[in-house]
Amino acid sequence: MTTTAPTLGKDLVGLEHLSAGQLRTILDTAEPFKEISERRIKKVPVLRGKTIVNLFFEASTRTRISFEFAEKRLSADTVNISTAGSSVSKGETLVDTARNLEAMRIDMVVMRHGSSGAAQFLADRIPSNVINAGDGRHEHPTQGLLDLLTIRDRMGRIEGLKVAIVGDILHSRVARSNIYGLLTLGAEVAVCGPPTLMPPAATELGVQVFTRVEEAIEWADVLNVLRLQLERMEAGYVPSLREYNRIWGVSNARLDAAGRDLLILHPGPMNRGVEIDSDVADGPNSVILNQVTNGVAVRMAVLYLLAGGQPEKAEAAKQGGET
Amino acid sequence: MSEALLLRGGRVVDPSQKLDDKLDVLVVDGRVAKLGKRVRAPEHARVVDCKGLVVAPGLIDVHVHLREPGEEHKETVATGAHAAAAGGFTAVCAMPNTDPPIDDPAAVGYVAAEGRRAGAARVYPVGCISVGRRGERLALVGEMVEAGAVAITDDGNPVMNSGLMRMALEYALAFGIPVADHPEDLGLSATGHMNEGLVSTRLGLPGKPNAAEDIHIVRDLLLAELTGGHIHLQHVSTSFGVESIRQAKARGVRATAEASPHHLVLSHEAVEGYRTEAKMNPPLRTKEDVEAVRAGLADGTLDTIATDHAPHHYDEKEAAFAEAPNGIVGLETALGLVLTRVVGEGVIDLPTMIERMSCAPARAFSLPGGTLGPGSPGDVTVFDPEEEWTVDPAKFRSKSRNTPFAGWTLRGRPRLTIVDGRVVFEG
Numbered sequence: 001m002t003t004t005a006p007t008l009g010k011d012l013v014g015l016e017h018l019s020a021g022q023l024r025t026i027l028d029t030a031e032p033f034k035e036i037s038e039r040r041i042k043k044v045p046v047l048r049g050k051t052i053v054n055l056f057f058e059a060s061t062r063t064r065i066s067f068e069f070a071e072k073r074l075s076a077d078t079v080n081i082s083t084a085g086s087s088v089s090k091g092e093t094l095v096d097t098a099r100n101l102e103a104m105r106i107d108m109v110v111m112r113h114g115s116s117g118a119a120q121f122l123a124d125r126i127p128s129n130v131i132n133a134g135d136g137r138h139e140h141p142t143q144g145l146l147d148l149l150t151i152r153d154r155m156g157r158i159e160g161l162k163v164a165i166v167g168d169i170l171h172s173r174v175a176r177s178n179i180y181g182l183l184t185l186g187a188e189v190a191v192c193g194p195p196t197l198m199p200p201a202a203t204e205l206g207v208q209v210f211t212r213v214e215e216a217i218e219w220a221d222v223l224n225v226l227r228l229q230l231e232r233m234e235a236g237y238v239p240s241l242r243e244y245n246r247i248w249g250v251s252n253a254r255l256d257a258a259g260r261d262l263l264i265l266h267p268g269p270m271n272r273g274v275e276i277d278s279d280v281a282d283g284p285n286s287v288i289l290n291q292v293t294n295g296v297a298v299r300m301a302v303l304y305l306l307a308g309g310q311p312e313k314a315e316a317a318k319q320g321g322e323t
Numbered sequence: 324m325s326e327a328l329l330l331r332g333g334r335v336v337d338p339s340q341k342l343d344d345k346l347d348v349l350v351v352d353g354r355v356a357k358l359g360k361r362v363r364a365p366e367h368a369r370v371v372d373c374k375g376l377v378v379a380p381g382l383i384d385v386h387v388h389l390r391e392p393g394e395e396h397k398e399t400v401a402t403g404a405h406a407a408a409a410g411g412f413t414a415v416c417a418m419p420n421t422d423p424p425i426d427d428p429a430a431v432g433y434v435a436a437e438g439r440r441a442g443a444a445r446v447y448p449v450g451c452i453s454v455g456r457r458g459e460r461l462a463l464v465g466e467m468v469e470a471g472a473v474a475i476t477d478d479g480n481p482v483m484n485s486g487l488m489r490m491a492l493e494y495a496l497a498f499g500i501p502v503a504d505h506p507e508d509l510g511l512s513a514t515g516h517m518n519e520g521l522v523s524t525r526l527g528l529p530g531k532p533n534a535a536e537d538i539h540i541v542r543d544l545l546l547a548e549l550t551g552g553h554i555h556l557q558h559v560s561t562s563f564g565v566e567s568i569r570q571a572k573a574r575g576v577r578a579t580a581e582a583s584p585h586h587l588v589l590s591h592e593a594v595e596g597y598r599t600e601a602k603m604n605p606p607l608r609t610k611e612d613v614e615a616v617r618a619g620l621a622d623g624t625l626d627t628i629a630t631d632h633a634p635h636h637y638d639e640k641e642a643a644f645a646e647a648p649n650g651i652v653g654l655e656t657a658l659g660l661v662l663t664r665v666v667g668e669g670v671i672d673l674p675t676m677i678e679r680m681s682c683a684p685a686r687a688f689s690l691p692g693g694t695l696g697p698g699s700p701g702d703v704t705v706f707d708p709e710e711e712w713t714v715d716p717a718k719f720r721s722k723s724r725n726t727p728f729a730g731w732t733l734r735g736r737p738r739l740t741i742v743d744g745r746v747v748f749e750g
Contacts, residue, residue: 016525093638093641093642094642094643095641095642113643115643115644115645115646116526116527116528116597116643116644116645117526117527117528117597117643117644117645118643120596120597121597121642121643121644135527136527136528136643136645137527137528137529138526138527138528139527173527176525176527199524200519200520200523200524200530200532201520201521201523201524201525202524204521204524205521205524205525
């Protein structure tokens with residue numbers, strides 16, 4: 001049987017250099033995997049015998065657990081390494097950590113790291129598949145993919161939609177992955193936030209820039225609201241969280257002014273009452289928990305495809321698991 | 324018995340004497356003895372056929388990091404001096420950002436002595452502006468000059484306190500030495516790892532805006548104007564910086580400035596893929612900035628080409644971009660790069676290159692050399708302007724290999740480096 005869908009290559013470092021075809025392949029492959037998580041016995045043998053290391057140099061709950069569920073539901077053997085208590089905290093370099101893991105004959109590494117480019121660095125140096133679970137302020141490709149899948153689920157398409165990303169764009173890897181994925185799939189993208197939290201060359205990325213959230217709401221079909229980290233206030237990017245909420249917070253009052261429904265996404269964890277009000281987060285247009293559910297399916301799809309699985313055989317591979 | 328070396332029939336390019344002619348150069352007992360169409364070889368003289376080669380006053384690099392004391396795993400004074408000789412340099416100025424820093428006469432004397440012991444390129448120590456490079460109070464500038472320091476700088480660190488910079492410029496007037504500054508306002512750039520712009524935005528790397536450099540260039544020029552002191556601006560990389568220096572010089576401000584080979588040939592796109600070998604400070608900037616640095620070099624706004632030779636151990640560069648140190652080695656690629664990519668692309672002609680790499684640095688730092696005038700030091704660089712070669716870092720004399728130019732094919736290569744009448748490198 002010949003494969004027509006484009007392959008991903010060895011690694012998933014970011015969405016910037018993926019084609020529309022590759023992005024669609026991942027999203028389409030995620031569809032059949034969604035159902036596995038709804039079963040009573042949530043396990044198929046797709047990655048049986050594969051060894052995956054989840055290497056987290058930064059704290060993470062949602063992403064790490066989501067990857068772990070995706071790996072376990074595909075029957076991979078997984079090991080979790082977080083920096084506290086590992087040799088990394090004893091001063092071992094990234095390249096030595098990677099080589100040591102490699103020497104234990106692993107198949108894949110899922111890595112989160114505080115430095116932009118760390119995933120590329122690792123991918124260039126070890127033969128295992130590397131999946132970027134967030135590198136500095138560069139990219140968080142599986143978050144971008146699950147956002148795309150969630151938007152497509154609800155809106156039926158991505159092309160032609162207007163998506164505004166609101167918040168700390170400067171420090172956000174989620175924003176970058178969303179921008180690249182959305183633009184490649186034909187959406188219009190805007191970013192909105194305090195000018196101190198806007199990257200220097202935002203417009204050159206091909207996005208519109210709004211400084212006031214009212215303008216973004218007026219313009220958009222979909223809002224992706226980013227977390228405002230407390231450190232940003234401490235570093236002086238914004239004077240106070242209260243002021244941030246007052247000027248950039250997404251509230252029902254502001255959404256009502258648009259006179260139409262906007263889809264609301266948030267990558268989590270939320271600061272209720274800072275970047276998003278509770279009545280918005282818990283409201284009928286919020287798909288924040290759908291994002292979390294889709295995260296597992298998208299990560300299964302990425303694991304499956306990088307392990308050499310063919311997109312059109314995903315359904316069959318999955319069925320095979322039930323016998 | 325006298326020692327004599329006759330360089331026969333090369334193209335002698337010496338802008339200090341407005342010379343560009345096929346001549347013989349005779350060096351006797353460490354001094355240039357005679358230039359002429361047909362110089363008779365003294366008895367026992369070594370005669371070198373220089374047909375097809377360029378014979379120039381020895382190249383001088385006023386900005387190198389030799390890492391000793393403290394970081395001898397990267398470079399030592401000796402390996403650096405030999406790398407310099409292999410690159411065609413007859414003299415280098417060693418920056419004081421060592422560990423401990425070169426901030427007292429004993430440390431200056433140590434570097435000078437190690438340089439003499441190496442017996443390769445001359446090594447001129449540069450002392451710190453401030454004690455411990457902490458930017459608080461002046462180091463023992465006078466005593467360091469007595470011990471052999473040819474300039475002062477806190478390079479690696481900018482002098483953030485304008486009051487201290489004013490004092491340094493004033494105090495240095497007593498000794499006739501330049502105050503060299505790494506111009507950078509850390510309040511704008513301390514968290515940055517590359518040029519601020521589209522590439523940094525895409526890669527998710529914090530940037531250093533041009534303004535961080537421009538503000539300190541303008542400040543330094545104003546302080547030089549205020550004090551009458553001599554400011555030497557290191558590794559100028561921005562378009563506005565070049566223009567500011569141009570205007571200040573026109574007003575008569577005593578300023579000299581450097582262009583680094585990498586800022587003449589690479590722009591920030593070279594960082595793509597998180598290439599740590601393209602990480603330096605100031606960072607590689609935009610193509611417009613590269614054009615401005617080239618124009619500044621061409622019209623003499625930027626007086627000298629200086630490599631900012633910054634060796635790092637490969638382990639240190641083998642890291643995520645933000646964790647890797649700044650800097651690249653430059654001594655053994657500078658001549659080929661400048662010949663190929665600056666002279667070769669018509670930015671400057673060959674005599675201007677010799678002016679920027681030999682005569683001007685000698686004048687800026689009041690060093691011997693920079694001329695082949697009779698009686699001047701026998702420091703001569705002979706190079707083949709046509710020889711093609713491929714940069715292979717494994718062959719560097721330097722202890723370090725951190726270069727973005729590995730695998731580049733260059734045209735032009737040193738053949739003979741002569742210091743004090745003695746051949747210290749032969750390629």
